[in-house]
Amino acid sequence: MKKNIMKNSTFFFTLLLLTTSICSSQSLEYQKKKTKKTKKSSVFTKIINGxxxxxxxxEDDDIIAFVPLRLQAPVHLLIVPKKEIHTINEVSEEDTLLLGKLFLVAKKLAKEQGVSETGYRLSININEDAGQSVFHLHMHLLGGKKLGPMVAQEE
Incomplete structure (x- = not known):
């Protein structure tokens, strides 16, 4: 069972890594802000440390989930690995099980929050064009209402 989970997780996250290549460079202003923020502990690390x-x-040994300050939906949780990884672009193969666990925690929380059957969104923002402002990998769990498209639909 563990081998199948590991094999499937490795395939999934390898695919995820391949699809997150950078298409254009970040603005100089964003690069400066990101560099400054990554040199110190993230706000999420401060939450993890109490x-x-x-x-x-x-909360368990690897993951913490909490309610963000600015709710974007009736159900909005942040699911954060305790290991500080700045973006998906810094994920390594040794993080495979940790990332798989993020999804299992999301599934559990969606059920507990009553949105597993009606629907929910899992979102990870990576760098400037996606609006990442906290450089500690985290997943948003959003639900409790119809969420609409993730980006504007082109006609």
Whole structure:
């Protein structure tokens, strides 16, 4: 069973890594902001360490999930690995099980929050064009209403 999970997870995350290549460079302003932020602990690391309070809905040795300050849907949770990884672009093969666990925690939380059957969105923002502002990998779980398209639909 573990071998199948590992094999499937490795395939999935290898595919994910291949599809996240950078198409254009980041603006100089964004690069400066990102460099400054990555030189110190992220706000999520401060939550993990207990330096900043948060409404924690899940925690184990590897992952923490909490309610963000700015809700974007009736159900909005941030699911964060305790290992500080700045973006998906910095993920390595040794992170495969950790990333798979993010999805399992998301599934569990979606069920607990009552959105597993009606529908929910999992979103990971990577760098400037996606609007990443906290450089500690995290997944948004959004639900509790019709969410609409993720990007404007072209005609």
């Amino acid at each position: 330096d900043i309070k948060a409404t924690i809905v899940y």
